[in-house]
Amino acid sequence: MKRAVAAAGPLAPAALLTAIAFVLPLAWLLRLSLDRSSGGGMLVDAVTAANYLRFLGDGFYLGVLWRSTWMAALASALTLLLSYPLALFLARTRSRWRGFLAVLTIAPLLVSSVVRTFGWMVILGDQGWVNGLLRLVSLTAAPLRLMNNMLGVLIGLTEVMMPVMTLALIAGFARLDPTLEEAARSLGAPPRKVLLRVTLPLSMPGVLLGSLVTFVLSISSFVTPKLLGGGRVAVLATSIYEEALETLNWPFAAAISVVLVAVFGVALMLYERAMRRWMI
Amino acid sequence: MAGAAPPAMAADAPYLKLAGLAKRYDGGQAAVAGLDLAVARGEFVTLLGPSGCGKTTTLRMIAGLVEPSAGRIEVAGIDVTKVPAHRRNMGVVFQSYALFPHLSVARNVAFGLEMRDLPRGSIERRVTEALALVRLAELAERKPKALSGGQQQRVALARALVIEPSVLLLDEPLSNLDAKLREELRDEIRDIQRRLGITAIFVTHDQMEALTMSDRIVLMNAGRIEQVGSPAELYERPASPFVAGFIGRMNRLTAAVTASGGGRSRLDASGLSLMASRELPLGVRVTVMVRPHRIRLSARGGGAGEGNAVRARVRKLVFAGEAVQLEIDAAGLVLRVEQPTGGGGWVPGIGEEVAATWSLDDTLVFAER
Amino acid sequence: MRRRRILGPKLVLAALIALSPCLAAPSPAAEPSGDIVLMAYPGAFQDNYVKAVVEPFMKAHPGVKVTYNPGGNSAQMLGLLRAQKANPQVDVAIIDFSVSRVGNKEGIFSKLDRKDVPNLADIYDEARMPGDMGPGITFDNLVMLYGPDQVKPAPTGIKDLLDPKNKGKIGFSPAPNVIGIALQIVVAKAIGVGYKAPIDPVIAELKKIAQNVQTWQATPDNYTMIINGALALGIGWNARAQFYADKSGGKVKSIVMQEGGILDMDTINLVAGSRNPAAALAFIDYALGPEPQKRMAEAMYYGPTNKKAVLPPELMARTSSAPATLAKMIPVDWDYVASVQDQWTERWRREVIPAQ
Numbered sequence A: 001m002k003r004a005v006a007a008a009g010p011l012a013p014a015a016l017l018t019a020i021a022f023v024l025p026l027a028w029l030l031r032l033s034l035d036r037s038s039g040g041g042m043l044v045d046a047v048t049a050a051n052y053l054r055f056l057g058d059g060f061y062l063g064v065l066w067r068s069t070w071m072a073a074l075a076s077a078l079t080l081l082l083s084y085p086l087a088l089f090l091a092r093t094r095s096r097w098r099g100f101l102a103v104l105t106i107a108p109l110l111v112s113s114v115v116r117t118f119g120w121m122v123i124l125g126d127q128g129w130v131n132g133l134l135r136l137v138s139l140t141a142a143p144l145r146l147m148n149n150m151l152g153v154l155i156g157l158t159e160v161m162m163p164v165m166t167l168a169l170i171a172g173f174a175r176l177d178p179t180l181e182e183a184a185r186s187l188g189a190p191p192r193k194v195l196l197r198v199t200l201p202l203s204m205p206g207v208l209l210g211s212l213v214t215f216v217l218s219i220s221s222f223v224t225p226k227l228l229g230g231g232r233v234a235v236l237a238t239s240i241y242e243e244a245l246e247t248l249n250w251p252f253a254a255a256i257s258v259v260l261v262a263v264f265g266v267a268l269m270l271y272e273r274a275m276r277r278w279m280i
Numbered sequence B: 001m002a003g004a005a006p007p008a009m010a011a012d013a014p015y016l017k018l019a020g021l022a023k024r025y026d027g028g029q030a031a032v033a034g035l036d037l038a039v040a041r042g043e044f045v046t047l048l049g050p051s052g053c054g055k056t057t058t059l060r061m062i063a064g065l066v067e068p069s070a071g072r073i074e075v076a077g078i079d080v081t082k083v084p085a086h087r088r089n090m091g092v093v094f095q096s097y098a099l100f101p102h103l104s105v106a107r108n109v110a111f112g113l114e115m116r117d118l119p120r121g122s123i124e125r126r127v128t129e130a131l132a133l134v135r136l137a138e139l140a141e142r143k144p145k146a147l148s149g150g151q152q153q154r155v156a157l158a159r160a161l162v163i164e165p166s167v168l169l170l171d172e173p174l175s176n177l178d179a180k181l182r183e184e185l186r187d188e189i190r191d192i193q194r195r196l197g198i199t200a201i202f203v204t205h206d207q208m209e210a211l212t213m214s215d216r217i218v219l220m221n222a223g224r225i226e227q228v229g230s231p232a233e234l235y236e237r238p239a240s241p242f243v244a245g246f247i248g249r250m251n252r253l254t255a256a257v258t259a260s261g262g263g264r265s266r267l268d269a270s271g272l273s274l275m276a277s278r279e280l281p282l283g284v285r286v287t288v289m290v291r292p293h294r295i296r297l298s299a300r301g302g303g304a305g306e307g308n309a310v311r312a313r314v315r316k317l318v319f320a321g322e323a324v325q326l327e328i329d330a331a332g333l334v335l336r337v338e339q340p341t342g343g344g345g346w347v348p349g350i351g352e353e354v355a356a357t358w359s360l361d362d363t364l365v366f367a368e369r
Numbered sequence C: 001m002r003r004r005r006i007l008g009p010k011l012v013l014a015a016l017i018a019l020s021p022c023l024a025a026p027s028p029a030a031e032p033s034g035d036i037v038l039m040a041y042p043g044a045f046q047d048n049y050v051k052a053v054v055e056p057f058m059k060a061h062p063g064v065k066v067t068y069n070p071g072g073n074s075a076q077m078l079g080l081l082r083a084q085k086a087n088p089q090v091d092v093a094i095i096d097f098s099v100s101r102v103g104n105k106e107g108i109f110s111k112l113d114r115k116d117v118p119n120l121a122d123i124y125d126e127a128r129m130p131g132d133m134g135p136g137i138t139f140d141n142l143v144m145l146y147g148p149d150q151v152k153p154a155p156t157g158i159k160d161l162l163d164p165k166n167k168g169k170i171g172f173s174p175a176p177n178v179i180g181i182a183l184q185i186v187v188a189k190a191i192g193v194g195y196k197a198p199i200d201p202v203i204a205e206l207k208k209i210a211q212n213v214q215t216w217q218a219t220p221d222n223y224t225m226i227i228n229g230a231l232a233l234g235i236g237w238n239a240r241a242q243f244y245a246d247k248s249g250g251k252v253k254s255i256v257m258q259e260g261g262i263l264d265m266d267t268i269n270l271v272a273g274s275r276n277p278a279a280a281l282a283f284i285d286y287a288l289g290p291e292p293q294k295r296m297a298e299a300m301y302y303g304p305t306n307k308k309a310v311l312p313p314e315l316m317a318r319t320s321s322a323p324a325t326l327a328k329m330i331p332v333d334w335d336y337v338a339s340v341q342d343q344w345t346e347r348w349r350r351e352v353i354p355a356q
């Protein structure tokens, strides 16, 4: 017991920082979520579960929760699908362009996601490049609705998340011994089987980490659903924004935030469990 | 593939044939520069040579893991140069074992069989047999991480053997093991290879491994073959000073031919007069080599037969268990000498004057190029 | 002695001139001094407000230093004020009236006394807040925005939002944004029911409009999207529409819908617990005066709330304070709207926004 306390000594600054940066705001959020808001955004001191009951008892908000979850899961899956070959290539290539390509891959991180989302609006809009091209080859009469809906949000999220996922995957591949793949080949595994039976399972830690990070970032992302969703894609983050800044119902906004934190918790738990399965 | 019987061929036709095999990694020097080699079925051939001489590259070209820059690889008369690794049916044992860390021992061994789409039952049976062969039956369900180095290496061997490969390729499989285990596994590998009658190419830079295990040794240097032959041939009749120096210990002297005739030559090595058992052109500079344990020491010298004899003084003496290692000074030239302990040879003291003699057969002479 | 007699009257005159603001005030307690913090919108509003109001005020009251603290949008500012309620760091706040109503009820703002703020006497009735709380300083009104190249003839009202030929070309902010709430009131009028009547028919009408909507989240805003042709119709605010009309050379225009408009305003509020109420009140009074309001109208087309502000007729016509415009505004019981706003918003979220 004493020894545990002594060992914790050097951790004290980190613990303090965590308390200030994480625990305190969360505690404040929890407290606020138990308050009440009278019509028009007036804040009333109270201790009530009303906000949670409202969220959980209302199909609309459960729908928001469900939509947020599958949107984030689908965005993570799409990101993984696109990033995996890219990361594999970057991790393996001996090309002298490798450094350049790697920088190119993560360069989007240097640009704010707002700007990147604007870029997608230029591409996906009714007057955008895609629809322009389709019009040019007279494939479509009316413009295709590529944004201001869930499709646009998924496209945007996938692009925004790709650098993060690619970095996580590259880190995973770096720990994968290439002779294992050679061993598989020598044992008669064609390239597809090498990928499925050796590369993929062994890169699972990277896959899981990348998926966790993109899931969490996607489900809490606000800019992309807001700007590319055209106001039609109601997810937890946009609901929190609306409640906090438009209807001024802070207690309810706090309750939705707590639900979001709970989703993070579940995601983290699933990650831990999957990691235990795949950690070698 | 696995089950296909090799086409019938003459008994003495080579089973594995390398012709002009070469590899130049992009930009670099040739790692392997035109290798010709024929290996008979069931033969155990070792590629031996110093680090960087191209052993691994050669092995990997045979496995199909490295594409040759030039040359041809034939197995049982069929050109496999362009056949991808997964269709070559080569069993490879890697230096790092390369066991799949996410699969159990049994599943590691089963991997190659699963790739061949064999029925479940037959896979189980052959995995059990293979694990029994390497005496690991009871560890079948362990993960590789939970095994010792030697056990891991035996799993790797079982995994390579279970697919009944055309050729077993082993790249320094023992170099990560401690000396005692290495000797044990050395015998075990050789024993299994003989029992199965499998053709094996074994890469090592350890001459003891090469000498004790091989039917034939291919001694490589800088991407080329220096000599191919049985261990005894390489040891007793090395084709070059490189071979002589690489296998076993050697004294090396340089000398000039001063007289020649009657199947003999007289050499002068910095004042020391020596005899060689063949005729060499006068004035040619030669390298003279003699193994330390082939030199006999005696108090007065003389003795029967033709040979070389020099007088020397003992400079240094080290007791090394099975032998005493000495350094003697013969007119300014230092020779290393080994005398067996336990009455097999006479052992002088330091500073003592001795006669050192060795036979003409043990006097290796190479004309300098 | 002689000199003094000659100089005397001049000195008195100079003193009178210098003191005139104080003398004019009914209770000239003392010339205010010290520092105050004004919190209001960032961006173009800040640039113009500092030039049109803050700097002239400091010239007139050299003893007062006003620090402009850009607090974000109205809700964000309310949040900051809530957080500082025990120890306010802000003395005067300019925020939207729909938000200042909440602040008034929460006790974040103080009521104003006509003795301290003489200019209150000249404020339009429309700009007064219940209980003599911080009044409006700028008027704005709900308008229909359109691109004259795309909508021909020019739109007139709600029927243009329902017109199938405008499908996919409309963008505006839905409830809970004030624009959505205000539009609902106009639509109620258009179909001949009051906004206090049961809202099912209004929601049904809004759902039809929703089918023509391209985006509920115009980016950066629907004025810009109309200018660059991505949208043809929208709902917005007059002042911004006038500003963009000038800036774009007429690529976006606006009308008050035939059904009517909704008056919107920014209010100026004294923060309860201000540490320098004298200077804060002096500033509020100054901001409500005719001259500063005129300058804001000139800079940003905000309609003055002071009846005595005299604008050139062409400019006046383009602000909400134009008599013709004020006459078209639908009177709204905002207390009632505040009480049903959450229900309206829920209907928008569930039925209007998802309507395809």
Ligand SMILES: Nc1ncnc2c1ncn2[C@@H]1O[C@H](COP(=O)(O)OP(=O)(O)OP(=O)(O)O)[C@@H](O)[C@H]1O
Residues within 6 Å of the ligand: B025, B026, B028, B030, B031, B032, B049, B050, B051, B052, B053, B054, B055, B056, B057, B058, B205
């Ligand atoms: N992938 C590669 N790319 C470039 N050069 C290589 C590559 N692999 C090996 N080489 C070079 O080719 C030469 C032969 O290498 P190889 O690995 O075949 O030697 P080796 O005989 O197996 O040596 P060791 O005993 O150290 O394992 C070396 O000079 C090495 O640097």
Ligand SMILES: [Mg+2]
Residues within 6 Å of the ligand: B055, B056, B057
């Ligand atoms: Mg090697």
